[in-house]
Amino acid sequence: MNFFNVFGINQPHFFIDLKDLKKTYIELQKQSHPDRFASASEHEQNVALLKSSLINDAFEVLSDDLKRAKYILECKEIPLSNATRNEFLIEQMELEESLEENNSDLQELKLLLDKTNTKFNENLNTLRNHFEAGNFDSISSMVNELIFLQRFTIKIKDRINKII
Amino acid sequence: MALLQISEPGKSTEPHKRKITLGIDLGTTNSLVATFVNGSPQIIKDGDHNLIPSKVDYSAEKISVGNQIEENSLPITSIKRLIGKGIDDIDVDELSFDIKTIDKNIFVSTPIGLKSPVDISSEILSKLKQLATDYFNDEIYGAVITVPAYFDDGQRQATKDAALKSGLNVLRLINEPTAAALAYGLENNKSGTYAIYDLGGGTFDVSILKLSDGIFEVISTNGNSSLGGDDFDRLIKDWITHNHKIKIHNHLQLQALNNCAKSLKEQLSVSDEASQIISIDNQELEIVLTSDTFEKLSLELINQTIKCVKNALYDANFNKDDIDGVVMVGGSTRMPIIQKHLKQYFQKELLNNLNPDEVVAIGAARQAHILSGQSDDDMLLLDVTPLSLGVETMGDLVERIIPRNSTIPIAKAQEFTTYKDGQTMMKIHVVQGEREKVSDNRSLAEFILKEIPPLPAGAAKIKVTFQVDADSLLKVSAEEITTGNKTEIEVKPAHGMDDKKIREMLEDSFENANQDKNFRSLSELQVDAQQIIELTEKAINKDKHLITEIESDEILKKIQELKNGLDSKDTNKINLAIEALNNASISFAEKRMDNSIQSALSGKNINNIKIK
Structure with a gap:
């Protein structure tokens, strides 16, 4: 059973309604959460624990665009692309340099964060287009770029957090 | 046991019996026990006291807890600060009692031997359990025990072990700020996003929660499991010893100074200046503390808590403007300087209309009532793990x-x-x-x-x-x-006995003390057997298709044998027949469980996710 099946979706699908997903998540947890079985037999408690954990795990992955995209690749057994576009390699280097240079400048760090966020959202749009076109090679390399940008965002936020 | 698997999920197989449930707030300074009576929460008092001081006094003659401790004794206090910790995690100089360490495990020296923090906590829990047992004059079914949200695995495990040691059936450990939110949501029927700021005697938590339609969803939590009211007392104590050049020679003096500091702090909750007379080395001193001085002393601690608030908001991906309300929990939030700085930070009025000492126990009592399956409350609590x-x-x-x-x-x-x-x-x-x-x-x-x-x-x-x-x-x-x-x-903390050993020990003591209690009376057995027959027959009628004919015939045969056993009025025979029926229906029960999972996962409510 894959994460999509948990939510009653037969095939891995990128375009799902997140509000519906959340609604179903709550319904499923209402039926399965260990709190509903706190006075039941040990066996039932164990089943509830496993089931509720699976639902949480599935929801965490499916409710996030990037994690969902990555998971779809896993389901389809498409490996993450190792090839990075030359353009993006250069962008990566520029971003890293810019972070090193402005290590303790709050203003600059915030600008860099905005820039990275914008870039992330642009790439997410491109990812959506690739999914619409069913272009899985491009999806794979775009997921790679998005993972880098997400990690980079966390790095900047950590720096900012240390300053304030 | 297969017997229980045949009943509806979450429902009791013994509807005729009431289950007494408790919510327990095992605090650093004070503990409380609450319950649900006729649909509303209620604190169980110790005489006139709602609060039971979390103090234990061991003497050669007796063990006293809380309000029963005599003045001029030197009880063990704030044991919660040591539970689940090793010697490297604590500051020995701040303790007003002697400790010993074995393999980095902490033990307190008492007149009746070494006691672990788990032992001492279990004395407090036993006291709370006793109060409840006396109040109801009945057995306690189970309890929800609260722990600081920022407690790590070792501290949680040790708390659970203490509860088991005191003979309590732990229905759940829940986080203190979450329990407070449950009580708060119950009283106010609110929805929105809330920050729960919980500053207790020895711990600090902040949780960001979303409340809507009976769903309590914790988004993030942060805190410091060794920061609380005690630390504010210590600042005042250090200020006194520094200003008056006092040297502390023994635990009794340390306790006197701690009490003086606490009294000054509490006075400052109602006025701008506090004074207290203390006698040290046959000398009487008058200590005067203004709220301005106290604020200067405490600023760093307050800022530490606000940093935790910022971290929690950051993890939740929220701005402070996204917060609809700030709920104040824990006795230490009575300090006006805390309220002042939080108001300044959030630019919002604080919600403190519920008693900050009682709100955690009340929330826990509500959850215990629900977990026992006796409530129609559809509330669902989704909490998070505090540490990676x-x-x-x-x-x-x-x-x-x-x-x-x-x-x-x-x-x-x-x-x-x-x-x-x-x-x-x-x-x-x-x-x-x-x-x-x-x-x-x-x-x-x-x-x-x-x-x-x-x-x-x-x-x-x-x-x-x-x-x-x-x-x-x-x-x-x-x-x-x-x-x-x-x-x-x-994963077990490195202390004393594990869960299983404690259980064995308990069962042994129970067996020896009261052997015939283990044998149920014929009438009880007949009621149970009738119920098992009824449930199994119902299940067979409904879900026969899940098993082979041979299996279902075998179960029906065992039902008949149990019926015959009932006619014989022989408890031994009935017991054996129940066991035989249980064994015959285990695989059926499991299949029914699996089937209910399948139908839950593929039920009609889950086909409505739109594929765009």
Whole structure:
């Protein structure tokens, strides 16, 4: 059973309604959460624990665009692309340099964060287009770029957090 | 037992019996026990007192707890600050009692021997249990016990062990700020996003929660499990000793100074200036403290709590403007300087219309009532794990497996591989915390996976699974995939007896003291047997298709045998027949469970996710 099946979706699908997903998540947890079985037999408690954990795990992955995209690749057994576009390699280097240079400048760090966020959202749009076109090679390399940008965002936020 | 599996999920098989449930707030300074009577929460009092001081006094003659402790004695206080911790985690100079360490485990020296923090906490819990038993004049079914949200696995496990030791059936451990939110939501029927600021006697938590339609969803939590009202007292105490050049010679003087500091702090909650006379070394001193001075002393501590608030908001991906209300919990939030700084930070009025001392126990009582299956309340609580969990990898680095603020229960697996040719053993070191280096985090457990087949480096695959349950307690298992060789450990703090041993001990003592209690009377047995027959027949009628005809015939045969047993009025025969029926229906019960999971997962409500 894959994460999509948990939510009653037969095939891995990128375009799902997140509000519906959340609604179903709550319904499923209402039926399965260990709190509903706190006075039941040990066996039932164990089943509830496993089931509720699976639902949480599935929801965490499916409710996030990037994690969902990555998971779809896993389901389809498409490996993450190792090839990075030359353009993006250069962008990566520029971003890293810019972070090193402005290590303790709050203003600059915030600008860099905005820039990275914008870039992330642009790439997410491109990812959506690739999914619409069913272009899985491009999806794979775009997921790679998005993972880098997400990690980079966390790095900047950590720096900012240390300053304030 | 198969018997229970046949009943509807979550429902009692004994509807005729009321279940008394408790909510217990095991605090650093004070503890409380609450219950649900006729649909509303109620604090169970100790005489005239709602609060039971979390103090234990051991003497050769007796053990006294809380309000019963005589003046001029030197009881053990704030034991919660030591529970689940090792000697390296604490500041020995601040203790007003003697301790000893064995293998880094902390023990308190008492006139009747060494006592662990678990032992001492269990004395407090026993006292609370006794109050409830006396109040109802009946047995207690179970309790929800609250712990600081920022407690790590060791501290949670130790708290649960203390409860088991006192003979309580722990329905759930829940987080203190979450319990407060339950009580608050109950009173106010609110929806929105709330920050719960919980400053107790020895711990600080902040949780960001979303409330809507009976769903309590914790988004993030942060805190410091060794920051509380005690630390504000200590600042005042240090200020006194510094200003008046006092040297502390013994525990009695330290206790007197602590009491003086506490009194000054409490006076400042109602006025701008406090004074207290203290006699030290046959000298009487008048200490005067203004709220301005106190504010200067405390600023750093207050800022530490606000930093935690910022971290929680950051993890939740919220701005402080997204917060609809700030709920104040814990006796220490009575300090006007705390309220002033929080108001300044949030630019909002604070919600403190419920008694900050009682709100946690009341929330816990509500949850206990629901967990016992006696309530129609459809409320669902989704909490998170406060600290990241991971394993040690090469070079003292942590590989994170479950990130902090993951909704619990949660299970995650990760594959690791060997790094040497022919490697047959692998050490798995489990840590909890947010730092990158292993040595900066809390070490929870180490275990060794043996009998890995000798293969070239990187060829063996070891799957490590972390399971965090609804009490936020961790279980780790490891499996070598090619051989299926498994190791499973329950992560245990390094102290005293484990859960199973305590249970055995309890059962033994129970058996010896009151042997015939283990034998149920014929009438009780007849009621049970009737019920089992009824439930099993119902289940067969409904779900016969799940099993073969041979299986269902076997079950029907055992039902008939049980009916015959009932006619004989022989308890031994009835017991054997119940057991035989249970054994015959185990696989049926399991199939019904699996079937109910399938139908829950493929029920009509889940086909409505739109594929755009």
